[in-house]
Amino acid sequence: MAAPETPPTSSLRYAFGNVLSIFILLLIGVLAFSIRLFSVIKYESVIHEFDPYFNYRVTQYLTKTGVYDFWNWFDDRTWYPLGRVIGGTVYPGLTLTAGSLWKILNSLNIPLSVETVCVFTAPIFSAFASWAAYLLTKEVKGVGAGLTAAALLAMVPSYISRSVAGSYDNEAVAIFALIFTFYLYVKTLNTGSLFYATINAMAYFYMVCSWGGYTFIINLIPMHVLLCIVTGRYSSRLYIAYAPLVVLGTLLASLVPVVGFNAVMTSEHFASFLVFIVIHVVALVYYIKGILTPQMFKVAVTIVVSVGLIICVAVLAVLIALVASSPTKGWSGRSLSLLDPTYASKYIPIIASVSEHQPPTWPSYFMDINVLAFLVPAGIIACFSPLSDASSFAVLYIVTSVYFSGVMVRLMLVLAPAACIISGIALSEAFDVLTRSIKYQFHDKTENPQLSAGDTSNNSKTDEVKMEKSEDSLKERSSRKNKKKAKDTEKASVISRIEQRLLVLPFEVSLIAIFLLVLLGAFYVVHSVWAAAEAYSAPSIVLTSHSHDGLHVFDDFREAYGWLRHNTEVDDKVASWWDYGYQTTAMANRTVIVDNNTWNNTHIATVGTAMSSPEKAAWEIFNSLDVKYVLVVFGGLVGYPSDDINKFLWMVRIGGGVFPHIKEPDYLRDGQYRIDSEATPTMLNCLMYKLSYHRFVETDGKGYDRVRHTEIGKKYFKLTHFEEVFTTHHWMVRIYKLKPPRNRIRGKTKKSKTQKASSKRSGAKKNPWR
């Protein structure tokens, strides 16, 4: 018993622990950053995918012209001839973040290009996100759980998929903002400090700036508040945590142009206001309860409840009437498809056509959160012993995010941090129990050999001895100025004192369990690194394939965009399916008709109609849109599966949704989509088919399509209204130019013919631009 020695060693241990955890956090940050660099090392420092190109372009504009021009930016390079008000329709958080990062670096004379800053924004923010996860979990379950959660989040594949270097997407910063907002909420809830409440509102503002997913926060926090109230956990801390957030947060949110009055008008925000009212009522009730005697209180309750109910019913009726009067019930399409997973596929094909809006499959859960899926239930149980305000929040977070991830594969991203936090708690609790039981039994065996045969009471005795020791040290420590931590551990010790006797496992069992847990963690690490290196690091604009003679690079997209950029007129309009809109404006700097911001369904349907019409009709549509070049993506030569022919049915569907003369069955033979000789004549004569397979047969003599694994149906045909101006090296992108209209010298007979033709189909809604 070296009682007098314990205080200095333990305080040293405490300081050492602090330094150690800071060091571990630093390492976690480095890990989070560096695991996302595979794409830069394996490929190059380049922006990936489609949306990031838009963000990159916006950032370039911001850094070039300044923030005021950015707010007023009307972009005439896209959605020709409508254009798009970028400043008012974009979530500016990411752009402003990267822009100010760039500005700071440049003011320090560190000459990084905007592109470099954009490429590395996501990895930097994922390091921040794992630190935020540490803070949040620390508030819920202590430092150990926090560190575990941070380490898990640093390499969770789901988050990596959206934040590898070059994936310059809103989600990259939004996940950080999300976790940080939750942390500040829980922190406020634990401390009741108005300071944190204010910071929380600011963090919420940042989240609103960054991502449309902020509605998740503004619904989850009210839900938690309601849960607390219902379970009788109302306290002034809860009030401080919630009321300022709603007031300040809503005010700040409406400052973001893209949100504006939506912050008070749409149903997504309705829950927060309702709970805001409820919490005030509850606060009032608690106050009155304090003033009145119990008997008086009972009388008051009956009166208030009867009157209040009537008013509530009246207000609710008015609200419901208001909400029901709008066709979408005040919800946006995307939110509705969350509440009703079948909504999008029924009414909005354009949302349904995006693969990341599909519900996920089971393997994708395993792919994206891996072993966390098994740890989550254990973590939820750990959260219930004991249930605090903070841990109930964690449970609520995981439950709701599991639901949302089940609706849309993209929202797996919201689930990932929750899963990490809960699994962090589970792992840390498990390790806690196991190492403690090992430690005690180890002590038994070494220090008290005479007691080694002892039963639980002996154990408890030694426990108590230890407790005494630790409490002595605690006493010493608590006389120091810094007591917060001491109190926490003491509290834990009081609780654990009760539990310890229950939670001691046999030595061998705990040893094996620790080994298995480490194995599980190792498996997770291996999987995450694999996912980061192989699955999620390939930039979609550069494709590679391994063949017997080494690595082969398919750089066709940039070849085509580069060609467009340098060899067409600045004001030429390029039509393509909307997937390639952002890239065309960013890389080729040419005006496009539609792009990935799918705000105008009719416009997209027009392009879809053109693509699925025969050549002449398509030419007319494109010509009326001032289009000079048509770009199609074709993978048949090299076997690139996500090409336009495979997306074609969506063009037909979306086009047919607005222009009824395009009928999906016309393109299907017996309900099957095919391009071989069995295909329907409508299919074989549509523009997309012709542009994709123009002179394709001459490559191998048969016209064998390596994606569809079949010979094409119509092999030899000539284009009458389009001419090929560029095809990339692997034929993946083909660019056609609209031929100029024919001279009208001998036009009399022709003219009457076309007039007849047009009068024939004048009934159909053909071309909205004429």
Place this chain on the structure above:
Amino acid sequence: MQCDLCILKPHQSHQSQISSSVHYLLVTEIISAADPKMKRFRFDLSLFILLGFCMLFSPAVSSLVISQLDRKIDLSSHIVRSTVSLKVENNGDDSVSEVLLPFTEKQAKSLAFLTASIGEGKGKAKGSFDSVPLKPVNPEGMNPKLTWYSVSLRKELLKGGSITLEVKAVYAQILRPFPEKITQADVQLVSFEESACYLSPYAVNVQLLTVKLPEPKVESYTKLDISKFSGSEIKYGPYENIAPFSSIPITVHYVNNHPFSVARELVREIEISHWGNVQVTESYNLVHAGAEITGEFSRLDYQARPHVRGASAFRNLVAKLPPRAHSIYFRDEIGNISTSNVWSDSTKTLLEIEPRYPMFGGWRSSFTVGYGLPLQDFLFLSEGKRVLDISFGCPMNEVVIENLTVKIVLPEGSNDISASVPFPIEQQSQETKFSHLDMVGRPVVVLEKKNVVPEHNQHFQVSYQFSNLSLLREPIMLVFGFFLFFVACIAYAHADLTISKSSSSYLSKLQWDEVQTAIQQFQNVMNRCLIIHDKLEASLRDLSRTGDLQTCKAARKAADSTLKELSKELKPLLSFLQSSSQATQLLPKVDELVSKEKELQEKLMLKHSTVTDSYEKKSGGREIENRVASIQQKISVLRQEVDDLLEVIDI
């Protein structure tokens, strides 16, 4: 003012002056050098113009005769190189010190490079040619459309003397594609216009013109009396006794599928780092300046028969970089271009780059090539100054550059900068560039030149002074910055940032801290009490197991004494809490806790004594249980309450 060999050295001291003044000085000096008699007037420009008029009837021109003239024009690439060897004889009375070379307006416009060298009299050995300085002159009374250069001879040509002069001229973009637009399948035809006899202010006795074509294919050529087409050469002449300024226009229309690679703009940035690296970054704005492609471009045709369907296109460019070039990259504004190859040996590094797409006529592309070079290969010390010696033009094969800007970024803190280029350049200026953590910026020497051809790929020198200590500036700055940061952190951690120490809120906070401490101590004591209770219970269990009454009693005694000690410990704490105003809310709870604990203690003691008594009386286990049961119930209730209270007072 395109071509002379006047080196800029005399003007090194005028670096900071604006370019026009440099130009002016240049002009004055050129003129004065052209006529030594004018040397004394060089200080005044107006005087020079006045005297220029006096020079109107200079007699120098006609006394020379070219006895033999052999002209070779090489049309094998898109850069036209003509080599003229002139045998000049002085038939006049006076000795002559200069030979005039006229160029037509068209030639002058595309003339990129001009050198002259002199072979001494009879010596036919080619090695004995010495290059001589050339100056643009403006002899009066001649056709103003002509541009004149004068070769000043090192030794004056005496009467009857002869000299062999070799003049090399390089023309960029003088070939005209005809037709101007071709389809993918067509070959590229260009037309070249020249005069069959050399334009000269002197009479020519015998002259011969050889035109070398890239391929033995010619669409048409002007047929003269004595002209011959054989192989890939067209020969005109020999013509004899030709009067001065005579001209017989000829046109050669021939197949030239050579890449017409023209860089509209090239910016070369050469950045010197004294840590051992010279970083060269070249951004090209390339265009195929041949016949433009019209109509379809079919990849199929191009891939199937690239030499037929796409004969005029070029796929790649080869750059010859210095040896030991490293970290080579090739990219454009949308990322890395993956089609490049590097071969290196001890004398050179060959870099083959392929633009993203084959360059057909009229197609443009822009890209950046960058590489690092070892510093010791290019930087030398001479007379206390550092001299950078590096090539001026672009390393690409056969590329014509319309506007070349060479920027030499010197390390921060260099001074006394001067540049010397072995041929005239349009503009030289200085600017400042801010790069990695610079405080005052790095001086940049900017050299601009138009119409640059591979012949300009000569080394030029930039000398400057630089102290090695400046190298340490940035590391020291970083070290100091981090040091300050940590010091600030330490200071922050130790500083008491309370605004006022006498304010009530601060005092109440202090009090609150004390109360918290007291409460914690109180909790500690309580916990220890509870542990002792546990011990008592344990001793009872031991008793039931072993029946050892003595140890049990001993345990009870020990417990009694510790509990007393603890209650003593508790007293000052309680009194403090009672006295403190901050603890008023907590006080009832604390008091309640104390009383409950007391009660619990009593009950426990009661239980203990009951059990021990029963053991002494040797009563049965069940009897004991019955007697203890009611107490046990109370104990557990009390225990629960105590635990709850402990949690409640926990702040």
